Amino acid sequence: MSNSYTKNHISDVIRSVNSNNLPSIRSNTTAPVIHSSWKRCFNDYSIDPSSKSKPRIITGSALKECQEPLEEFLFIAKSGMKSLYEKIATAGYVILLGDANGVTIDYMGNPDTEKEHRDAGLYLGSLWAESVEGTCGVGTCIEEKRPITIHRDEHFRARHIGLSCSTTPLFFPDGTLLGVLDISQLHPPQSRDSQLLALQMLSYSARLIENAYFMRLYKDCWIVRFSCMKAFVEVVAESFLAVSNEGYVIAANQSALTQLQGPQLPSPIGRHVSAVFDLRMEELVEHATHKTTTILPIRFLDTGYQYFATFRAPEKKSPLSPPKKETRSKPSPHFTLDYLAGTDPRMAYNVNCAKRLMNRNISILLIGETGTGKEVFARAIHEASDRASKPFVALNCASIPESLIESELFGYKQGAFTGANSKGMRGKILQSSGGTLFLDEIGDMPFNLQTRLLRVLAEREVQPLGSESVIKVDLNIICATLRNLEELVREKQFREDLYYRLNGITIKLPPLRERTDRALVIENALAAEAEPGVETGLAPEALEILAAYDWPGNIRQLRNALRFSIAISEGETIHARDLPPDLLKAPTSGIALPAPAPSPEPLPAQDPASLLPDLPPQDAQEREKLLRTLKKNKWNITDASRELCVSRSTLYRKMSKYHLIPPNEL
Numbered sequence: 183m184s185n186s187y188t189k190n191h192i193s194d195v196i197r198s199v200n201s202n203n204l205p206s207i208r209s210n211t212t213a214p215v216i217h218s219s220w221k222r223c224f225n226d227y228s229i230d231p232s233s234k235s236k237p238r239i240i241t242g243s244a245l246k247e248c249q250e251p252l253e254e255f256l257f258i259a260k261s262g263m264k265s266l267y268e269k270i271a272t273a274g275y276v277i278l279l280g281d282a283n284g285v286t287i288d289y290m291g292n293p294d295t296e297k298e299h300r301d302a303g304l305y306l307g308s309l310w311a312e313s314v315e316g317t318c319g320v321g322t323c324i325e326e327k328r329p330i331t332i333h334r335d336e337h338f339r340a341r342h343i344g345l346s347c348s349t350t351p352l353f354f355p356d357g358t359l360l361g362v363l364d365i366s367q368l369h370p371p372q373s374r375d376s377q378l379l380a381l382q383m384l385s386y387s388a389r390l391i392e393n394a395y396f397m398r399l400y401k402d403c404w405i406v407r408f409s410c411m412k413a414f415v416e417v418v419a420e421s422f423l424a425v426s427n428e429g430y431v432i433a434a435n436q437s438a439l440t441q442l443q444g445p446q447l448p449s450p451i452g453r454h455v456s457a458v459f460d461l462r463m464e465e466l467v468e469h470a471t472h473k474t475t476t477i478l479p480i481r482f483l484d485t486g487y488q489y490f491a492t493f494r495a496p497e498k499k500s501p502l503s504p505p506k507k508e509t510r511s512k513p514s515p516h517f518t519l520d521y522l523a524g525t526d527p528r529m530a531y532n533v534n535c536a537k538r539l540m541n542r543n544i545s546i547l548l549i550g551e552t553g554t555g556k557e558v559f560a561r562a563i564h565e566a567s568d569r570a571s572k573p574f575v576a577l578n579c580a581s582i583p584e585s586l587i588e589s590e591l592f593g594y595k596q597g598a599f600t601g602a603n604s605k606g607m608r609g610k611i612l613q614s615s616g617g618t619l620f621l622d623e624i625g626d627m628p629f630n631l632q633t634r635l636l637r638v639l640a641e642r643e644v645q646p647l648g649s650e651s652v653i654k655v656d657l658n659i660i661c662a663t664l665r666n667l668e669e670l671v672r673e674k675q676f677r678e679d680l681y682y683r684l685n686g687i688t689i690k691l692p693p694l695r696e697r698t699d700r701a702l703v704i705e706n707a708l709a710a711e712a713e714p715g716v717e718t719g720l721a722p723e724a725l726e727i728l729a730a731y732d733w734p735g736n737i738r739q740l741r742n743a744l745r746f747s748i749a750i751s752e753g754e755t756i757h758a759r760d761l762p763p764d765l766l767k768a769p770t771s772g773i774a775l776p777a778p779a780p781s782p783e784p785l786p787a788q789d790p791a792s793l794l795p796d797l798p799p800q801d802a803q804e805r806e807k808l809l810r811t812l813k814k815n816k817w818n819i820t821d822a823s824r825e826l827c828v829s830r831s832t833l834y835r836k837m838s839k840y841h842l843i844p845p846n847e848l
């Protein structure tokens with residue numbers, strides 16, 4: 183690159199950033215994106231556009247740590263990369279697969295030009311975060327979360343203006359960023375248009391990889407593949423639903439969500455497949471099991487649109503019960519890591535991380551909202567680890583008085599203080615020796631005890647209160663917290679050195695409302711709450727309400743709600759009317775709602791309207807309209823909600839608010 187070209191680029195960047203003018207030579211559509219990125223690089227990341235430093239390549243062991251949790255995905259992505267490479271290799275492209283932080287976790291390129299590519303940073307282990315390399319394909323795609331081409335002098339750093347990089351994001355089925363797929367050219371043509379076709383091919387390959395990964399993640403489920411074009415369904419059906427043995431949709435890829443979800447259309451996730459399409463579960467099973475080649479026309483019930491579908495059976499027999507119309511309870515679960523993963527991609531990632539790190543002497547910090555299952559996750563890690571035959575000991579630092587934490591944790595010698603047990607006590611640390619110590623709410627650990635704990639961790643010995651001698655301990659700690667430990671460190675309430683000691687890896691458990699496998703978690707929680715030997719099931723409408731609810735108290739609140747519903751339901755099936763009333767109203771805050779006590783009162787047999795206080799005119803009108811529509815549609819909730827243009831769960835909420843109860847349920 184000539185000196186004057188480089189100099190012009192640097193002054194162009196600085197002028198554009200300072201004057202707030204869009205870069206002049208770029209296409210109209212990309213100019214604002216490039217301009218925002220340049221401003222971030224200059225103002226937020228303080229990157230010097232003239233710096234000559236080479237892109238950073240991380241060490242082999244750091245790379246391994248980035249690759250390990252995504253091993254399965256890497257395996258799937260490899261074949262997609264290979265087939266793309268065959269099409270573009272002659273044009274001198276290399277392919278980079280980046281993780282969500284911009285680390286290149288896989289690479290494909292011509293071995294003859296490897297050295298040149300490596301120098302340019304187009305290589306395994308290179309770090310292309312925007313905050314490090316400035317505007318670039320990978321980094322800016324991660325920021326923008328959409329396909330992008332960064333061509334030549336659209337790069338921020340002058341060092342990269344010889345490159346052309348086209349990049350597209352890859353998403354988990356729940357829409358969170360999984361990584362990016364990039365193709366880069368070291369000596370691209372001048373024209374930006376030369377990259378248009380490459381970007382199209384790249385996006386197509388990315389969708390294939392995402393879909394193959396979807397099939398892998400949900401290999402234990404029934405799959406419905408559908409397309410609006412009959413001729414395409416077997417070849418390139420892009421839309422997939424994963425369906426549980428009970429017939430509930432537990433995941434959908436982005437293309438399926440685009441077809442089936444909208445402002446007036448509820449998400450298909452959590453609904454019974456027969457409430458989404460005119461398709462009975464028995465039919466799905468029949469076609470999938472007997473591998474019939476028939477392409478079945480199916481109608482999307484919410485809009486009446488016709489699609490064409492093929493089906494796939496689970497790869498291996500799922501541990502769940504055979505298909506039936508309602509969810510049925512199973513024996514009480516044992517919370518193993520695989521069980522807790524369910525079929526949620528983020529949980530699968532968490533479990534994968536935990537399995538890889540559990541026997542490596544690395545402290546694990548679990549974070550997540552209340553009731554997301556941090557303690558059961560910690561116990562499952564222990565049970566899967568080499569320490570399983572030794573004790574798992576838990577201490578909740580928030581639930582016992584500060585004055586007792588010290589003796590509980592470190593133990594005491596007999597007669598150490600007034601009121602102490604006369605025989606003394608081995609503290610939790612010693613009790614857990616060889617096994618696992620789970621410290622819940624670690625953020626509540628008093629500051630002076632943090633120092634003592636740090637010493638035990640460093641010296642691997644403990645001195646009980648009142649004792650002069652020390653005892654060796656084989657300590658392995660898993661901590662959990664709801665609080666923001668980094669903030670506590672900044673406020674000097676938590677020791678920074680202890681924070682780094684305990685936080686070898688952070689695992690974040692997703693809240694229930696964000697899990698893509700809500701229907702399965704609900705089903706499992708029901709199994710855990712149901713009386714042994716009693717076949718308790720959920721009616722589809724009840725499951726739909728449970729799946730749509732916000733769950734501020736997460737799985738704990740869910741279990742409380744199910745316990746309540748089991749207690750008041752009359753038969754073995756829980757209906758919408760059996761659910762706690764709070765669930766039928768939108769939750770008000772992020773605070774856990776305790777389940778209300780079971781009501782001994784049976785539901786009213788008289789006209790429910792008579793139980794309502796006088797309604798304000800607007801509400802009275804709304805009630806009237808709902809009642810009219812419900813009656814007109816013979817109390818069919820799907821039809822009525824369609825006519826009213828609201829989701830089924832909204833209609834249920836409103837019915838509860840106005841005490842509108844179907845005649846057969848009075």
Ligand SMILES: Nc1ncnc2c1ncn2[C@@H]1O[C@H](COP(=O)(O)OP(=O)(O)OP(=O)(O)O)[C@@H](O)[C@H]1O
Nearest residue numbers: 522551552553554555556557558706707710737738
């Ligand atoms: N996957 C699951 N299926 C069924 N029940 C579960 C599941 N995960 C957790 N639970 C149950 O949910 C409740 C809350 O779990 P747990 O105590 O582990 O959550 P937590 O995140 O540690 O809560 P807190 O932050 O309030 O201490 C427990 O009763 C647990 O048995």
